[in-house]
Amino acid sequence: MSDVLARREQALTPDETAELIAATVGDAAVLGTTVEYGTFTLHVASEHFAEVARACRDERVLAYDFFDCLFGIDAREEGFDVVAILYSTSTGNRVALRTRCPGGREAPTCPSLTEIYRGANWHERECWDMFGIEFPDHPGLEPRIFTIETFEGWPLRKDFPLASRVVKPWPGVKEPAELDEDGNVIERQPQLGDAPGPYELDKAMAEQAKLANPQAAVDPATAEGEEVEDALGTDAEQAPDSGAVLAGDAEQTQEQHEDVKSEAREKAEEKRKAAAEARARKAAERAAEGADDTGVAEAAGGAVEPGEDQFPEEATAEAHPEGDESWGNDSDAPPVGGDSDAEPTGDESDGEERS
Amino acid sequence: MSASDLSAREINHPATAPGENLNLEIVGDGAFTTADMTLSVGPAHPATHGVLRVVLEMDGERVKSAHPVIGYMHRGFEKLAEHRDFRQNMALVNRHDWLSGMTNEMGLALTVERMLEMEVPERAQWIRMLCAEYNRILNHLLFVGSYGLELGAITPMFYATRERERIQYLLESATGGRLHYTYNQPGGVKIDLPKGFLQQSVELVPDLRKRIQDLEDLLLGNEIFIARTRGVGPLPPEVALSYGVSGPTLQATGIPEDVRVTEPYLKYDQVEVPVPVGENGDSWDRFYCLLNRMKASLHIIEQVHDHIPSGPVNVKLPKMVKAPEGSTYVRVENPLGSLGYWLESDGGRTPWRLKMRTASFSNVQMLPYLLEGTLIPDAISVLGSVFFVVGDVDR
Numbered sequence A: 001m002s003d004v005l006a007r008r009e010q011a012l013t014p015d016e017t018a019e020l021i022a023a024t025v026g027d028a029a030v031l032g033t034t035v036e037y038g039t040f041t042l043h044v045a046s047e048h049f050a051e052v053a054r055a056c057r058d059e060r061v062l063a064y065d066f067f068d069c070l071f072g073i074d075a076r077e078e079g080f081d082v083v084a085i086l087y088s089t090s091t092g093n094r095v096a097l098r099t100r101c102p103g104g105r106e107a108p109t110c111p112s113l114t115e116i117y118r119g120a121n122w123h124e125r126e127c128w129d130m131f132g133i134e135f136p137d138h139p140g141l142e143p144r145i146f147t148i149e150t151f152e153g154w155p156l157r158k159d160f161p162l163a164s165r166v167v168k169p170w171p172g173v174k175e176p177a178e179l180d181e182d183g184n185v186i187e188r189q190p191q192l193g194d195a196p197g198p199y200e201l202d203k204a205m206a207e208q209a210k211l212a213n214p215q216a217a218v219d220p221a222t223a224e225g226e227e228v229e230d231a232l233g234t235d236a237e238q239a240p241d242s243g244a245v246l247a248g249d250a251e252q253t254q255e256q257h258e259d260v261k262s263e264a265r266e267k268a269e270e271k272r273k274a275a276a277e278a279r280a281r282k283a284a285e286r287a288a289e290g291a292d293d294t295g296v297a298e299a300a301g302g303a304v305e306p307g308e309d310q311f312p313e314e315a316t317a318e319a320h321p322e323g324d325e326s327w328g329n330d331s332d333a334p335p336v337g338g339d340s341d342a343e344p345t346g347d348e349s350d351g352e353e354r355s
Numbered sequence B: 001m002s003a004s005d006l007s008a009r010e011i012n013h014p015a016t017a018p019g020e021n022l023n024l025e026i027v028g029d030g031a032f033t034t035a036d037m038t039l040s041v042g043p044a045h046p047a048t049h050g051v052l053r054v055v056l057e058m059d060g061e062r063v064k065s066a067h068p069v070i071g072y073m074h075r076g077f078e079k080l081a082e083h084r085d086f087r088q089n090m091a092l093v094n095r096h097d098w099l100s101g102m103t104n105e106m107g108l109a110l111t112v113e114r115m116l117e118m119e120v121p122e123r124a125q126w127i128r129m130l131c132a133e134y135n136r137i138l139n140h141l142l143f144v145g146s147y148g149l150e151l152g153a154i155t156p157m158f159y160a161t162r163e164r165e166r167i168q169y170l171l172e173s174a175t176g177g178r179l180h181y182t183y184n185q186p187g188g189v190k191i192d193l194p195k196g197f198l199q200q201s202v203e204l205v206p207d208l209r210k211r212i213q214d215l216e217d218l219l220l221g222n223e224i225f226i227a228r229t230r231g232v233g234p235l236p237p238e239v240a241l242s243y244g245v246s247g248p249t250l251q252a253t254g255i256p257e258d259v260r261v262t263e264p265y266l267k268y269d270q271v272e273v274p275v276p277v278g279e280n281g282d283s284w285d286r287f288y289c290l291l292n293r294m295k296a297s298l299h300i301i302e303q304v305h306d307h308i309p310s311g312p313v314n315v316k317l318p319k320m321v322k323a324p325e326g327s328t329y330v331r332v333e334n335p336l337g338s339l340g341y342w343l344e345s346d347g348g349r350t351p352w353r354l355k356m357r358t359a360s361f362s363n364v365q366m367l368p369y370l371l372e373g374t375l376i377p378d379a380i381s382v383l384g385s386v387f388f389v390v391g392d393v394d395r
Helices: A002-007 A014-025 A046-058 A120-131 A164-166 A197-213 A212-238 A247-256 A262-288 A292-299 A309-312 A322-329 A340-352 B005-011 B077-082 B087-095 B101-115 B122-150 B155-174 B197-219 B225-227 B235-245 B283-307 B361-364 B368-372 B376-385 B390-394
Strands: A031-036 A040-044 A066-076 A080-087 A094-100 B037-040 B053-061 B063-070 B324-336 B337-345 B352-359
Touching: A002 B337, A014 A031, A014 A040, A014 A046, A014 B376, A031 B324, A040 A046, A040 B324, A046 A080, A046 A094, A066 A120, A066 B235, A080 A120, A080 B337, A120 B361, A164 B283, A164 B361, A247 B101, A292 B225, B063 B376, B077 B352, B087 B101, B087 B352, B087 B390, B101 B122, B101 B324, B101 B337, B122 B155, B122 B197, B122 B283, B122 B376, B155 B197, B155 B368, B197 B283, B225 B283, B225 B376, B283 B376, B337 B361, B361 B368, B361 B390, B368 B376
Parallel strands: A040 A094
Antiparallel strands: A031 A040, A066 A080, A080 A094, B037 B053, B053 B063, B324 B337, B337 B352
């Protein structure tokens, strides 16, 4: 160990190394040196890549005997870079030989180092597997070292999409590439070809479940008509304190039950507003086209007469509107704006019945 | 042997299904000839520590050539890392070598810190050293136990598991994790050590030293163990360097190469780091180095106890950690060898390229050299003594 540290005193500086290699291999070989963040990089002309590595190993003052690694880097339009990192156990120096592969993005090639360092074999196979960089003198790049033999494409190229992100987007809003300077989410409109999100998948699964088991889907629909009839009578008024409070009874409910929480009160308020809006909207619609009334009647299983559709509007307690859309009795519901409001009615009263 | 001879040997790299080219020839009429046989060890075999497959060309009991087939556990970590920011990548890198999570994430944290030119608080650096050395002992204990198991000794595994449990308990109290700690972050560690951690640590070290001595007595001087490992799979130092072999496998060849000494990071330049070396580079030497690296780690832990200051353990990070444009390469001493991260950044919040130079990849690449000409039982001895984790090979 002491002799290593002693030799370290005599280790060449980056500039001296570059000069020595330029003198040994030729001035054309060395394109430049950079030292950034403590890493010494020697930029090498591609055709002299192997010769430079050989000089690094054989020159006694350099003595880069330890082959650290070799890998490719995507260099955008200009193609690909190959970096080989060498280390000297005697001088403690380390150098990264970096070269730009000729052939652009279509047919990148790079001289092989397998004749100089045994360890280059697998690293070059990995480089070919991941980037498609050919090493003409390599004893055998195939079969692909990491991916399966039938794999197509070069995974670490930037134009190769990450499959897991295509199948399913990043859960939540933490996609790092979609945040702005302050870490806020950049709103992005879905593009053509974007994968459906989890919610879409849920809906698709609901559809499939319905197809697979049509009985379950039919049952509530048939029950709906009866329930609506019941609700029209006394049922709704008898159970005013349940979750789906009728909007018209909201104030009465508050009076009757002193212990109603403020949340419930607010909810009831909201429901009343929503119901009032819906009523106004519906009135406008009815004024516009009288034919719509039949649609309402159909939606409510034929049990609700045109004059009585005030009740379904009031009962539009939107406790879980999304769930209603996907799981509810919308099999025979017309998806027209105001009419779909009639749908949750059946569900709500349904829930009351069961509870 | 010249390099070209060796390259020629590695061309024949069969990638066929097990038994597909099982070349058995039945010879009748009393003529006694043997046919070469292809034996596929793995991908699921107890002697391979994971899903490494080694295709052995056999001549009777003797291995004519060996071809490791890797990639069964390739998870594309280098691609995944390009889609995660630097804090998320911490959770990624402690998974490629699942036995050395602390060292891996520390390596990436050091890489990011070097690019950001970030000052890490003193206490955080010492805590990192402490946890990394405990992680090293955890890793080595498993290999000590399993190597004994492969050679037919069951007891060391139990001993090693018992000690591992105590260390894991200690690390769990600080990090919350037993295997994947995610304790480091750019600028320090996540939280300070819990109350009483150092006291427990101080009490644990003498116990561990005693137990490691027990393991050494059980194995190193054992007659059967010596017969199975002495002179088996010798590795010349120049071959090891040419392959890029590192860690205990390289130290066994007599080269005192340890990143903690030759390129000190954190506070390793302020402590004494003993580096064990072997003489012949055989299986016995590799195991000897492994055992003594544990003792060295204990020695370092004791020095950390003396040095660790009080103070903050991390720096306040901006909302988004962004490395400036450029590239850097940082090496740390992983339990299995030299671990390097090449980080190339385009100034964005995710790495443009994060190359993981793992020790196991280079070590496994050297296996054909060692396995050629050995007998089948010796092949097991060699495979177990070149310490690797398959997740670290395939990434």
